[in-house]
Amino acid sequence: xxxxxxxxxxxxxxxxxxxxxxxxxxxxxxxxxxxxxxxxxxxxxxxxxxxxxxxxxxxxxxxxxxxxxxxxxxxxxxxxxxxxxxxxxxxxxxxxxxxxxxxxxxxxxxxxxxxxxxxxxxxxxxxxxxxxxxxxxxxxxxxxxxxxxxxxxxxxxxxxxxxxxxxxxxxxxxxxxxxxxxxxxxxxxxxxxxxxxxxxxxxxxxxxxxxxxxxxxxxxxxxxxxxxxxxxxxxxxxxxxxxxxxxxxxxxxxxxxxxxxxxxxxxxxxxxxxxxxxxxxxxxxxxxxxxxxxxxxxxxxxxxxxxxxxxxxxxxxxxxxxxxxxxxxxxxxxxxxxxxxxxxx
Numbered sequence: 001x002x003x004x005x006x007x008x009x010x011x012x013x014x015x016x017x018x019x020x021x022x023x024x025x026x027x028x029x030x031x032x033x034x035x036x037x038x039x040x041x042x043x044x045x046x047x048x049x050x051x052x053x054x055x056x057x058x059x060x061x062x063x064x065x066x067x068x069x070x071x072x073x074x075x076x077x078x079x080x081x082x083x084x085x086x087x088x089x090x091x092x093x094x095x096x097x098x099x100x101x102x103x104x105x106x107x108x109x110x111x112x113x114x115x116x117x118x119x120x121x122x123x124x125x126x127x128x129x130x131x132x133x134x135x136x137x138x139x140x141x142x143x144x145x146x147x148x149x150x151x152x153x154x155x156x157x158x159x160x161x162x163x164x165x166x167x168x169x170x171x172x173x174x175x176x177x178x179x180x181x182x183x184x185x186x187x188x189x190x191x192x193x194x195x196x197x198x199x200x201x202x203x204x205x206x207x208x209x210x211x212x213x214x215x216x217x218x219x220x221x222x223x224x225x226x227x228x229x230x231x232x233x234x235x236x237x238x239x240x241x242x243x244x245x246x247x248x249x250x251x252x253x254x255x256x257x258x259x260x261x262x263x264x265x266x267x268x269x270x271x272x273x274x275x276x277x278x279x280x281x282x283x284x285x286x287x288x289x290x291x292x293x294x295x296x297x298x299x300x301x302x303x304x305x306x307x308x309x310x311x312x313x314x315x316x317x318x319x320x321x322x323x324x325x326x327x328x329x330x331x332x333x334x335x336x337x338x339x340x341x342x343x344x345x
Contacts, residue, residue, distance in 0.1 A: 004024050005024045005025075005026060006024060006025055006026070006045075006046040006047065007025075007026050007027075007028060007042050007044065007045040007046060007047070008021070008025050008026070008027045008028070008045070008046070008047040008048075008049060008273070009027075009028050009029075009030055009038065009039070009042060009045045009047070009048050009049065009064075010027060010028070010029055010030070010048075010049035010050075011029070011030060011031075011032055011049065011050045011051050011054055012029055012030065012031050012032070012308075013051055013307075013308045014049055014050075014051060014073055014265055015261075015262055015265065016265075016269075017279075018262055018266060018278060018279045018280075018281045019265075019266055019269050019276055019277070019278060019279070020276065020277040020278070020279060021269075021273060021275075021276050022273060022275035022276060025047075025273060025275075025276075028042055028045075032050075032051070032053060032054045035054070035060065036063070039060075039061070039063040039064055040063050042064075043063055043064060043065055043066070044065070044066045045064050045066065045067065046066055046067065046068045046069070047067075047068065047069050047070075047071065047272055047273065048061065048064065048067060048069070048070045048071070049070075049071045049073065049265075049268065049269070049272075050070065050071070050072055050073070050079075051072075051073055051074055052072070052074035052075075052076055052078075052079055053079065053236075054079060055079050055081075056070055056072075056079060056080045056081060056084075056085075057081040057084055058081070058084050067088075067090055068090065068091060069090065069091040069092075069093060069272045070085065070090055070091070070092050070093070071092075071093045071094070071268040071269065071271070071272045072092070072093070072094040072095065072268065073094075073095050073261070073264050073265040073268055074094070074095060074099075074255075074264070075094065075095060075096045075097065075098065075099055075100075075133075075255070075264075076176055076177060076208075076209060077092075077094055077096075077176075078176065078177040078178070078179075078209065080092065080094075091272075093268050093271045093272050094268065095264030095265065095267055095268050096133070097133040098255075098259070098260055098261075098263055098264030098267055099254075099255030099256075099257070099260030099261065099264055100133035100134045100137055100260075101137060101257070101259065101260065101315050101317070102254065102255045102256065102257035102259065102260035102261075102313065102315055103134045103174075103207050103254045103255045103260070104134055104137035104138050104141065105257070105287075105313075105315055105316045105342075106207060106229075106231065106250075106254040106255075106287075106289065107134075107138050107172050107205055107207065107229075107254075108138070108141055108316070108342050109287075109289045110172075110205050110228060110229035110248060110289060111126065111170070111172075111205075112331050112334060112338070112339075112342075113229075113247075113248070113289065113290065114170055114203065114228055115334055115338070116331065116333060116334065118169075119333075121169050121170070122147075122334075122335070122338075123147075123148070124148070124168065124169050125147075125148040125149050125150055125164075125168045125169075126138075126142055126147060126148070126149040126150075126168055126170055126171070126172065127149070127150050127151070127152075127164075127165035127166055127167070127168035127170070127171035127172070127202065128149060128150070128151040128152070128165060128171070128172055128174065129151075129152055129153075129162070129165060129166075129171060129172070129173045129174065129175060130152075130153055130173060130174035130175035130176075130208065131151045131152070131153035131156055131159065131174070132153065132155075132174065134174040134207075135151060135153065135172075135174040138172060138174070139151055141341055141342065141344075142341075144340075144341035144344055145337055145338040145340075145341035145342075146337055146341075147338065149168070150164040150165040150167075150168060151165060152164075152165045154185075154186045155186070163198065166196075166197055166198065166199075166202065167198075167199065167202075168202055169202055169203060170202055170203040170204070170205065170228060171202045171203070171204055171205070172204075172205035172206075172207070173192075173204070173205070173206055173207070173208050173212065174207070174208055175188045175191075175208050175209075175212060176188065176208070176209065177189060177208070177209035177211055177212060188209070188212045189211055189212065190211070190212070190213070190214045191212045191213075191214075192212055192213045192214060192217055192218070193214035193216075193217045194214070194216075194217050194220070196217075201221055201224070201226045202226070203226055203227075203228040204221060204226055204227050204228060204230075205228055205229045205230075206227065206229070206230045206231065206232055207229075207230075207231045207232060207254045207255075208232065209232055210232040210233045210234045210235065210236060211234065213234045215234050218234045218242075219242075222241075222242060222245035222246060223245065225245070225247070227245070227246040227247070228246070228247050228248065229246065229247060229248035229249075229250075229289070229293075230246045230248070230249050230250075231249075231250045231251075231252055231253065231254040232252055233252075236252065236303065237303035237304060238300070238303065240300050240301070243296060243297055243300040244297055244300070247293075248289055248290070248293040249293055249296055249297060249300075250289070250292050250293055250296055251296050251303050251304075251306040251307050251310070252303075252307055253292070253306075253307060253310045253313075256307075256310050256312055256313060257284055257287075257312055257313045257314065257315045258281050258282055258283060258284040258312045258313075258314070258315075259281075259284075259315055259318075260315075261312055262281050262312060263281060266278045266281070282312075283314045283318045284311070284312045284313050284314035284315070284318070285311045285312070285313055285314055286313070286314055286319075286323060286326075287313035287314070316342050316343055317343060317344075319343065324343065327339070327342070
């Protein structure tokens with residue numbers, strides 16, 4: 001291959017249809033399950049584009065001796081061995097923050113269903129653990145809706161008290177997965193255990209990482225019907241009992257809007273390939289948490305298939321007038337201030 005030509009290896013499930021790659025870039029797809037075959041054929045590849053379920057470490061990239069840059073199209077980077085990349089002087093780029101609006105929209109809808117079922121809790125506070133890109137957007141929504149809430153984030157100077165957040169009737173988690181073995185100051189691995197909550201666990205919305213759970217406590221919360229909505233699981237693919245035991249269960253697609261998934265991938269591609277251009281991307285389809293949960297519970301065996309074939313959703317801010325009207329009618333039993341606040345950010 002001529003020196004001016006370079007290869008981009010990208011994982012299946014990453015959509016390149018809306019990217020116009022530079023003429024000297026050849027793109028080759030690989031499967032996470034059988035990556036060795038493609039990697040060994042393209043040892044001189046310069047760029048690697050992966051999803052969150054592909055581990056990047058010395059073992060997996062040992063074939064790629066000319067690797068310059070790795071792009072992660074997801075936000076959480078617990079699948080990336082950062083120390084190894086630094087040792088090899090390999091640049092790392094991620095789509096951090098790209099799916100924040102999509103996940104916040106998911107949480108909004110979960111909260112709307114919660115308030116529909118428990119109208120007496122509409123004026124009670126919501127707890128938010130983790131106040132970064134996603135947690136902040138959820139907090140801003142609650143503030144616009146004039147809904148009380150408490151948040152906690154140990155990395156913020158002016159964070160609230162975690163005890164106040166955990167005493168709320170429903171708590172949503174937005175934390176990265178960080179490991180105790182790495183001596184992380186605020187490791188979240190197995191964070192949610194029987195000692196985390198002083199009192200009986202509240203209802204929980206979980207869209208961050210499945211391994212922040214202690215497995216026994218996770219199953220306890222499922223058995224006690226305390227998991228209101230879950231998009232991630234202690235193990236993935238999850239067993240059927242886990243999927244069926246929560247009020248709402250979805251196959252790890254909370255961030256899968258066109259802006260969040262396709263837009264995030266394009267953001268990374270443009271950064272690792274400066275000559276790349278972006279085509280216009282579609283707005284996506286209207287998402288229904290209830291519908292997606294019902295369908296997944298009826299077909300929980302095909303977790304990965306449902307993820308890969310998921311029709312990317314339209315973010316609430318992209319709804320047209322007719323779609324907003326339908327949304328307001330769907331949740332018409334809730335106060336207008338709450339519904340209006342869903343569309344302002």
